Amino acid sequence: MFETKLIHSGYNSHEFKGSLAPPLFQTSTFAFDTAEQGERRFAGEETGFMYSRLGNPTVSLLEERIAELEHAEAALAFGSGMAAVSAVLMALTKAGDHILCSQGVYGCTFGLLKMMDEKYGITHDFSSMETKQKLLECITPETSCIYVETPINPTLSIVDLQMVAEVGRERGIPVVVDNTFCSPYLQRPMMLGCDIVIHSATKYIGGHGDVVAGLIAGRKEMIADIAITTRKDIGGIISPFDAWLLLRGLKTLALRMDRHCMLAAQLADYLTTHPKVEKVFYPGNENHPNYHIAQKQMKQAGGLISFTIIGDKKTAQKFMDELHLIKIAVSLGDAETLIQQPATMTHAVVPEEERRKMGIDDTLLRLSVGLEGLDDLKKDLDQALAKI
Ligand SMILES: *Cc1c(COP(=O)(O)O)cnc(C)c1O
Secondary structure, three states: OHHHHHHHOOOOHHHHOOOOOOOOOOOOEOOOOOHHHHHHHHOOOOOOOOEOOOOOHHHHHHHHHHHHHOOOOEEEEEOOHHHHHHHHHHHHOOOOOEEEEEOOOOHHHHHHHHHHHHHHOOEEEEEOOOOHHHHHHOOOOOEEEEEEEOOOOOOOOOOOHHHHHHHHHHHOOOEEEEOOOOHHHHOOHHHHOOOEEEEEOOOOOOOOOOOOOEEEEEOHHHHHHHHHHHHHHHOOOOOHHHHHHHHHHHOOHHHHHHHHHHHHHHHHHHHHOOOOEEEEEOOOOOOOOOHHHHHHHOOOOOOEEEEEEOOOHHHHHHHHHHOOOOEEOOOOOOOOOEEEOOOOOOOOOOOHHHHHHOOOOOOEEEEEOOOOOHHHHHHHHHHHHHOO
């Protein structure tokens, strides 16, 4: 079962002097028994560790575990979510290629796409991906990758992953899914036919706001190719200590996600009825435009809520300043409840016109619901809303 895998998969304490917690191999390199052994390892004739940018036992355990959790054959860990995103996109494209993206991506992913276009001539388009037809319209002979975020950051629109995977399979184009907002507990894109899953492990997987890291999972050949090209030679690797912290965070992922989702559902209800709140975007609300897709592909609706408040950018900022318990911070998936204004923070790099197309108004706020007490969170929102 998923909950058991979070705690046990890939680890046998008997191999490590009975150590219940997986050991931290804080080492940069590995000594060979003989020169010939070193030669065999570098030639790929013998498995074993050589140097921590190429592999490390603590990191390998994390990779094995995440592969199991995502129902993938293999996985790789990176020093940040963006190191993971860039390694995947650069591995799947060459000059002249085209990337088809969901309408709305993480702000830095947007920046990366722009840079790849300007520097390397790798173009991209955004598609609402609402129907198969809309998706097919944007595919060109150069399209070498379909890149999807769902729920989309920060509007929480949902893309039907099974539908996108079908199109990808028919056209022979790999489908990459940024699964950060769900974690493997809520959504498993590989099981819906997608090819590569990406996580900013900084968020729910770490879960404690103390690590910046990234993960990818997918089929063996594709992952092996990334391991020996864009990860090895660009070098965005994770430190063994951060991998160790992620293994520790993962143990409580299911417990934490259940509570994040339960609290978010209650707070979404509360915000929906508040007169100073204009619109609430929460995939668990029956009137969310993609409610049925969310029901189909997500175990629960997640821990994030986006909402617009009545007023302008300044009203929204005043509301944030009046919060005491809820912290003003980007990032998400921590034990602490966090609020941010996408237009001025995570998506400030996106030009205003593009932002509007993505549905990001100046009064839109994104709440990452933490693990605190429901009444305390409600009280904090209530008193701040009363002051605007
Ligand atoms: C945070 C985030 C990223 C980038 O991850 P880092 O760990 O900050 O590099 C990518 N995608 C999504 C959806 C994110 O929330």
